[in-house]
Amino acid sequence: MSIPLKHFKQGTAKPELPEDGVLRFYLMRFCPYSERGSLVLAAKQIPHHKIYIDLSEKPDWYTDYSPLGKVPAIQLTTVEGQPALVESLVIAEYLDEQYPGRQLYPADPLQKALDKILIERLAPAVSAVYPLLFTKDPPADALSKFEQALDVFEQEIGKRGTPFFGGEQIGMVDYMIWPWFERFPALKLVLPEKYELDKDRYAKLLEWIELVAQDEAIKQTALASEMHAKFIATRQEGTPNYDVAFEEL
Amino acid sequence: MSIPLKHFKQGTAKPELPEDGVLRFYLMRFCPYSERGSLVLAAKQIPHHKIYIDLSEKPDWYTDYSPLGKVPAIQLTTVEGQPALVESLVIAEYLDEQYPGRQLYPADPLQKALDKILIERLAPAVSAVYPLLFTKDPPADALSKFEQALDVFEQEIGKRGTPFFGGEQIGMVDYMIWPWFERFPALKLVLPEKYELDKDRYAKLLEWIELVAQDEAIKQTALASEMHAKFIATRQEGTPNYDVAFEEL
Numbered sequence: 001m002s003i004p005l006k007h008f009k010q011g012t013a014k015p016e017l018p019e020d021g022v023l024r025f026y027l028m029r030f031c032p033y034s035e036r037g038s039l040v041l042a043a044k045q046i047p048h049h050k051i052y053i054d055l056s057e058k059p060d061w062y063t064d065y066s067p068l069g070k071v072p073a074i075q076l077t078t079v080e081g082q083p084a085l086v087e088s089l090v091i092a093e094y095l096d097e098q099y100p101g102r103q104l105y106p107a108d109p110l111q112k113a114l115d116k117i118l119i120e121r122l123a124p125a126v127s128a129v130y131p132l133l134f135t136k137d138p139p140a141d142a143l144s145k146f147e148q149a150l151d152v153f154e155q156e157i158g159k160r161g162t163p164f165f166g167g168e169q170i171g172m173v174d175y176m177i178w179p180w181f182e183r184f185p186a187l188k189l190v191l192p193e194k195y196e197l198d199k200d201r202y203a204k205l206l207e208w209i210e211l212v213a214q215d216e217a218i219k220q221t222a223l224a225s226e227m228h229a230k231f232i233a234t235r236q237e238g239t240p241n242y243d244v245a246f247e248e249l
Numbered sequence: 250m251s252i253p254l255k256h257f258k259q260g261t262a263k264p265e266l267p268e269d270g271v272l273r274f275y276l277m278r279f280c281p282y283s284e285r286g287s288l289v290l291a292a293k294q295i296p297h298h299k300i301y302i303d304l305s306e307k308p309d310w311y312t313d314y315s316p317l318g319k320v321p322a323i324q325l326t327t328v329e330g331q332p333a334l335v336e337s338l339v340i341a342e343y344l345d346e347q348y349p350g351r352q353l354y355p356a357d358p359l360q361k362a363l364d365k366i367l368i369e370r371l372a373p374a375v376s377a378v379y380p381l382l383f384t385k386d387p388p389a390d391a392l393s394k395f396e397q398a399l400d401v402f403e404q405e406i407g408k409r410g411t412p413f414f415g416g417e418q419i420g421m422v423d424y425m426i427w428p429w430f431e432r433f434p435a436l437k438l439v440l441p442e443k444y445e446l447d448k449d450r451y452a453k454l455l456e457w458i459e460l461v462a463q464d465e466a467i468k469q470t471a472l473a474s475e476m477h478a479k480f481i482a483t484r485q486e487g488t489p490n491y492d493v494a495f496e497e498l
Binding site: 067076079083085086087090091093094097098109110112113114116117120121152 | 316325328332334335336339340342343346347358359361362363365366369370401
């Protein structure tokens with residue numbers, strides 16, 4: 001009884017899943033918020049089933065797990081009533097607290113708070129990069145806003161003085177911001193000017209990207225820039241094809 | 250050395266504060282996100298100085314504490330470097346974990362996650378109520394969207410079967426959503442149709458509101474509907490007067 005490797009669409013039956021006490025993780029393969037959950041599941045080696053959801057044509061049964069139809073969601077099959085959790089940061093923190101293995105958030109309340117604030121500081125870069133990646137006519141100041149938002153991260157990793165934002169080892173803060181850093185290099189493939197992060201302005205951040213890319217959980221989860229660009233092309237045409245993720249490049 | 254009871258504006262000097270190891274809390278008196286912090290400080294009886302910030306004309310020095318100029322912020326005067334925290338939910342959780350007294354979030358990771366998700370579920374009600382309170386021409390469907398969002402809370406408190414969302418005692422989830430429930434009755438004073446929540450449709454929620462209003466931390470912090478309406482009037486005119494909070498009604 002295996003789940004078909006495709007994004008479930010409206011009108012498709014709910015996949016039959018074994019009552020095996022294994023978590024059920026609902027996601028869209030190109031969704032950076034979903035990727036946050038995938039990364040924590042991989043980093044903590046938590047067994048789970050992945051069920052992919054087509055966000056353009058959501059199956060009706062999906063609101064049973066996510067009332068607003070958002071991804072990701074995780075269904076807790078071993079808890080009475082099998083409740084589902086939504087919101088990527090809530091899911092990540094729950095998995096971190098509930099499951100054994102190395103804790104990804106710092107135990108110190110202050111350091112954890114500072115890491116959560118840093119995660120929120122990515123929002124201006126995310127807002128700026130979306131029209132650049134997904135629309136044909138992004139605002140003129142989008143790229144400079146994007147760069148200013150990243151300056152914060154270049155400064156911060158310098159200030160922290162550790163290889164990862166999370167310290168000597170990769171931590172929750174690194175995993176929570178990574179999905180966007182994975183997508184930024186697609187700008188080179190999507191924008192006519194073949195944009196790349198400036199090697200001097202973002203020297204430390206580029207080192208961090210290289211280091212994070214070698215992490216086992218990241219390697220299991222990340223997609224190549226070319227794959228992101230392939231998906232972006234379908235989305236720019238107004239017919240996002242989520243299943244290109246499962247095709248050869 | 251006491252801090253003047255006013256919202257600090259651009260061009261005003263930073264108030265001189267004693268190095269007394271007391272937390273410094275930066276807020277705007279009518280800001281519901283700020284109120285979340287005020288409520289946790291009051292509930293846990295944490296000594297602090299309050300410094301009010303004029304959000305229309307922010308003092309330049311405020312970005313030293315909140316880089317994006319947002320309220321609330323809290324400066325940790327006893328920690329090396331006196332760092333400041335932002336984001337109301339991050340501040341609330343930090344105070345809850347760091348300070349003694351009854352823990353406001355449940356210790357169980359699952360219940361905490363479910364409470365955090367419920368806090369996020371207020372977002373559609375908040376989005377719907379803003380144009381109703383603050384603009385002269387709200388969208389036609391704003392009120393029905395607002396009511397649908399509140400249906401979720403009416404159902405949820407029934408499902409939980411406890412007097413508070415947090416259980417038998419008031420909890421973090423109650424404090425985090427309260428500031429908006431405090432403001433909803435201003436709809437009666439602001440809207441021409443003198444809108445009030447339907448007594449049958451929201452029977453349990455109205456009981457909850459009455460119960461929460463009796464909590465000590467809420468009583469110390471909440472403002473009367475008439476005071477909210479007074480502020481709303483200044484804001485609708487395009488010249489928000491935050492200091493009306495310190496005037497007699």
